[in-house]
Amino acid sequence: MDNASRSERSRxxxxxxxxxxxxxxxxxxxxxxxxxxESGLSKGGVMHQFRTKEAVLKALLDRQMAHFEEFATSTxxxxxxxxxxxxxxxxxxxxxEAATSPNSAALALVAAMVExxxxxxxxxxxxxERMAAIREEATDPDLAMLRWAGAMGxxxxxxxxxxxxxxxxxxxxxxxxxxDAQWTGLERPGAKRTAKSGAPSAAxxxxxxxxx
Amino acid sequence: MDNASRSERSRxxxxxxxxxxxxxxxxxxxxxxxxxxESGLSKGGVMHQFRTKEAVLKALLDRQMAHFEEFATSTxxxxxxxxxxxxxxxxxxxxxEAATSPNSAALALVAAMVExxxxxxxxxxxxxERMAAIREEATDPDLAMLRWAGAMGxxxxxxxxxxxxxxxxxxxxxxxxxxDAQWTGLERPGAKRTAKSGAPSAAxxxxxxxxx
DNA sequence: CTTTACAAACCGCCCAGTCGGTTTTATAAA
DNA sequence: TTTATAAAACCGACTGGGCGGTTTGTAAAG
Numbered sequence: 002m003d004n005a006s007r008s009e010r011s012r013x014x015x016x017x018x019x020x021x022x023x024x025x026x027x028x029x030x031x032x033x034x035x036x037x038x039e040s041g042l043s044k045g046g047v048m049h050q051f052r053t054k055e056a057v058l059k060a061l062l063d064r065q066m067a068h069f070e071e072f073a074t075s076t077x078x079x080x081x082x083x084x085x086x087x088x089x090x091x092x093x094x095x096x097x098e099a100a101t102s103p104n105s106a107a108l109a110l111v112a113a114m115v116e117x118x119x120x121x122x123x124x125x126x127x128x129x130e131r132m133a134a135i136r137e138e139a140t141d142p143d144l145a146m147l148r149w150a151g152a153m154g155x156x157x158x159x160x161x162x163x164x165x166x167x168x169x170x171x172x173x174x175x176x177x178x179x180x181d182a183q184w185t186g187l188e189r190p191g192a193k194r195t196a197k198s199g200a201p202s203a204a205x206x207x208x209x210x211x212x213x
Numbered sequence: 214m215d216n217a218s219r220s221e222r223s224r225x226x227x228x229x230x231x232x233x234x235x236x237x238x239x240x241x242x243x244x245x246x247x248x249x250x251e252s253g254l255s256k257g258g259v260m261h262q263f264r265t266k267e268a269v270l271k272a273l274l275d276r277q278m279a280h281f282e283e284f285a286t287s288t289x290x291x292x293x294x295x296x297x298x299x300x301x302x303x304x305x306x307x308x309x310e311a312a313t314s315p316n317s318a319a320l321a322l323v324a325a326m327v328e329x330x331x332x333x334x335x336x337x338x339x340x341x342e343r344m345a346a347i348r349e350e351a352t353d354p355d356l357a358m359l360r361w362a363g364a365m366g367x368x369x370x371x372x373x374x375x376x377x378x379x380x381x382x383x384x385x386x387x388x389x390x391x392x393d394a395q396w397t398g399l400e401r402p403g404a405k406r407t408a409k410s411g412a413p414s415a416a417x418x419x420x421x422x423x424x425x
Numbered sequence: 426c427t428t429t430a431c432a433a434a435c436c437g438c439c440c441a442g443t444c445g446g447t448t449t450t451a452t453a454a455a
Numbered sequence: 456t457t458t459a460t461a462a463a464a465c466c467g468a469c470t471g472g473g474c475g476g477t478t479t480g481t482a483a484a485g
Contacts, residue, residue: 004429004484011430029241029327032474043432044476050430054475114373115241115327121374129377143386146378147363150370150386154362157369161326162333165341166358174355174362186398216450216463223464244440255466257444262464266441 012050014040016061019112020104028112033057058113058120065106066124072098088134089145090179096152097175100159107160141188148178224262226252228273231324232316240324245269270325270332277318278336284310300346301357302391308364309387312371319372353400360390 002010018039022031033054037044051057073095080094081087099106113120132149139145155174158164166174177183214222230251234243245266249256263269285307292306293299311318325332344361351357367386370376378386389395 002484007430007484027327027330029329033476034474045433045478046431048476049432052476110373111323111326114323115239117241118239118374125373125375128375132377143382143389147386147390150366151359151363153366153370154364155366158362158365161322161337163337163340165344170355174359177355178359214450219450219464245442246440256442257467258465260442261466264442 008050011040011042011046012060014042015047015050015057016064017104019057019061020108023108023112024104028108028115031112031116055117055120058109058116061109062106062113062120062124065109066127069095069099069106085181086135086138086145088131088138089148090181092131092135092149093152093175093179096149096156097172097179100152100156100171100175105156105160107156111160144184144188148184151178220262223252223254223258224272226254227259227262227269228276231269231273232320235320235324236316240320240327243324243328267329267332270321270328273321274325274332274336277321278339281307281311281318297393298347298350298357300343300350301360302393304343304347304361305364305387305391308361308368309384309391312364312368312383312387317368317372319368323372356396356400360396363390 015036018036019031022035022039026035033047034044036042036057037047040047047057051060073091076094077087077091080090084090110121110124132146135145135149136142152175155164155166155171159166159171164171227248230248231243234247234251238247245259246256248254248269249259252259259269263272285303288306289299289303292302296302322333322336344358347357347361348354364387367376367378367383371378371383376383
């Protein structure tokens with residue numbers, strides 16, 4: 002077999018093993034030896050592909066992000082013509098996808114958070130960009146944020162195994178979140194026109210977290 | 214100082230230290246030695262109060278759950294007279310409280326999930342009871358669930374540090390979630406028993422959870 | 426022959442848990 | 456109160472295993 006293909010295969014095997022371990026035993030049980038055992042590789046093999054454990058986590062995050070990024074751009078292309086708020090529609094669909102897929106990206110996120118919280122900087126940044134886009138296109142930014150938050154709540158609660166909802170109910174709720182017609186009744190244009198001006202300061206300066 | 218008080222003090226110190234460590238360094242850095250260092254106790258002292266690390270996590274969970282349970286029953290008493298859906302109102306307020314409080318219970322949950330996922334069985338059970346109560350009292354159960362999910366999304370996104378929202382925006386969104394008037398426009402009574410016959414009887418079950 | 430992919434033994438550190446010992450509190454008899 | 460004894464709280468050195476990472480060796484690819 003080709004060398005590149007061999008590496009590719011091994012890297013994939015290791016990452017799949019990592020996800021399986023996190024999903025089955027929890028992020029705390031994710032060790033290099035466990036990855037080696039689960040993937041069928043030797044520890045040396047794993048360490049050849051990833052020089053450090055942090056590199057494994059990083060690769061895992063990159064991979065999941067790439068997957069959902071692709072999904073997002075794909076659905077974005079589909080809805081951008083028809084929807085009035087394509088960014089929101091895309092994000093809701095993507096979160097639903099993440100909630101449906103068994104190898105959830107969120108698992109990788111949790112594992113990264115445990116091992117090295119700073120790894121979450123990049124995903125966090127991306128997320129913030131998306132939310133800014135959602136707010137900017139919305140006639141009622143707060144409502145858009147609440148719909149987004151609802152999707153995240155569904156995703157994370159099912160991730161934590163705290164969802165009393167069946168698959169069908171889950172899908173129904175996501176469908177309702179996605180259906181603009183269901184939310185037009187109570188839009189409050191602008192950021193609630195009280196005395197304060199409606200200037201939506203979308204992007205706030207992200208305070209960088211420091212590790213000790 | 215008498216023995217009971219001494220124990221109480223030490224246990225408290227250890228648990229406070231644990232929360233501080235999780236919040237500052239992440240769940241992966243929570244070790245018994247770290248707890249001893251942070252709390253000022255010796256390791257032996259910590260081990261005398263908690264026979265194992267899992268016992269520490271369990272105590273942490275119990276403590277946080279008790280705190281929010283108390284908060285919940287307190288607010289439940291306040292709103293049960295005025296609100297048509299007191300369970301939802303209470304849960305939303307409680308989640309807001311959890312999101313606001315620095316020593317979030319969610320941190321304890323994450324730590325428990327890392328160390329031993331099975332520890333989450335009890336909190337999960339409680340959560341499911343609450344959600345069942347919310348659904349039962351709602352004229353539009355799905356919408357109620359979505360409001361709850363929105364609150365959870367806000368809480369968890371801020372926990373993961375992925376919230377681009379300022380404190381004020383956060384509070385505003387929670388306030389909107391709590392304001393029934395903002396959501397009456399689009400209720401769809403379907404799915405559950407509709408019972409749209411005049412009087413809004415609004416489930417007067419005094420106790421949030423009744424299962425024996 | 427050189428480089429790359431993998432294997433497996435190995436190393437040092439960290440961490441949960443143990444253990445013998447010391448100090449503080451509780452009980453109670455004198 | 457004093458004294459004797461037990462029990463509980465606390466201490467800190469120690470241990471055994473697990474973990475991240477290294478090293479040495481081998482086979483396949485180029």
